[in-house]
Amino acid sequence: MSTNAYIKYLTQQLVEYFNLTKKERKEKRRHRKEDNNTSVLSHWFGIVPFALSMFVRKKIKKRKQMS
Structure with missing residues (x-):
């Protein structure tokens, strides 16, 4: 995107916002x-x-099943 196009886009967004x-x-x-x-x-x-x-949850679940 060229600088001019970017500045134009920003200006449009600001005008819409205001x-x-x-x-x-x-x-x-x-x-x-x-x-x-x-x-x-x-x-x-x-x-x-x-x-x-x-x-971690899977490891904890496996440890609980082994006990």
Whole structure:
């Protein structure tokens, strides 16, 4: 993307944002927060924490079955 196209895009986004009422901006922000259900660990580190937690749970479950 060229610099001019990027500046044009940013300008359009700013104009659209400022044309919204305060109530619309708050509603849009609230809606965006509701849609984001990913955990902080997954957001920052991807699937690695999830995979590690599954691995640990599996090991714990095996140890309980052996006892």
